Amino acid sequence: MYDLNEARQIIQRELPEEPNLHSLASSFATIIEFLNEFPDYLSWKGKTRPNLEKLADKYISGYLHTDLPAKPGTIPDQMVSVIMNQFYEYEEAQLEFIKVSHQHSMCAENCVGALLERYISSYATDWSWCCGNFVKAIDFLQKDNNGEWHLLQIKNRDNTENSSSSAIRKGTEIAKWFRTFSKTGATNWDNLPPSLQHHGLSEQGFVDFVINYIRINN
Incomplete structure (x- = not known):
């Protein structure tokens, strides 16, 4: 077993000297x-x-990591452009723009989930964000005054693959929430777990957060 006092001491020692990071020590210990x-x-x-x-290093690195779109790492299949031209009748002059735009769209899509977690963590400070990718199947957790654990898994869309793990013991389950419905585009903020509903989280709030985050970090 890990020593909780030691965990607090280590995370406080390793954290950069920034006041807004002090809450990470409590979250890490939890x-x-x-x-x-x-x-x-x-x-x-x-x-x-x-x-x-x-x-602690993994946790801090996960928190400080910048969640911006990565540079495209693969070369598009030229046959896609052939099909776009022949089947959808796109002009040759449009194909290069479409190809690059598609790459950028995919890179942008890949970071939405991480930004969603970051948005929630910035407001739901009574929850511990499991950043750093060393906790299986759980994105946020919280222990109430009765010693009961509340566990939450966040997904961006309803068709995103969820971990199959939903219960870790009798009486303790991993709640699952997704942001958008893939077939309609409707959002799901009204169905946030009750313990997250008083934080004022919303789609417009998420949009504003992402715009501000990119302006600061780009």
Whole structure:
């Protein structure tokens, strides 16, 4: 088992000297407490169980990581342009623009989920954000005054693949919420879990957050 006092000391020592990061120490300690109780939910490559320093580094790196679209890493299949031209009758002059736009669209889509988690974490400060990718199947967790765990998995769309794990023990389940319906485009903010509904989260709030985030970090 990990020592919670040591976890707090390590994360406070490793955090950059920024006042807005102080809440991370409490969140990290809560996540470590959860992993002590449910060690099978630690996600880590390799046979050796990581020490607290490694987990703290992973957690801080996950939080400080900039969630902006990556540069396209693959070359588009030229046959796609042939089909676009012959079947959809796009002009030759349009095809290069469409090809590049599609690459950019895919890169943008790939970062929406991470930005969604970041938006929620910026307002739902009573929840611990499991950034750093070392907790299986859970994006946010919270322990109430009765010692009960509340676990949440966030997805951007209803057709995004969810982890098959939904219950970790009798009486403790992973709640799942998605932002948009893939077939209609409608949003799902009205169906947030009750414990998140008082934070004022909304689609317009998410849009404003993303615009501001890109302006600051781009």
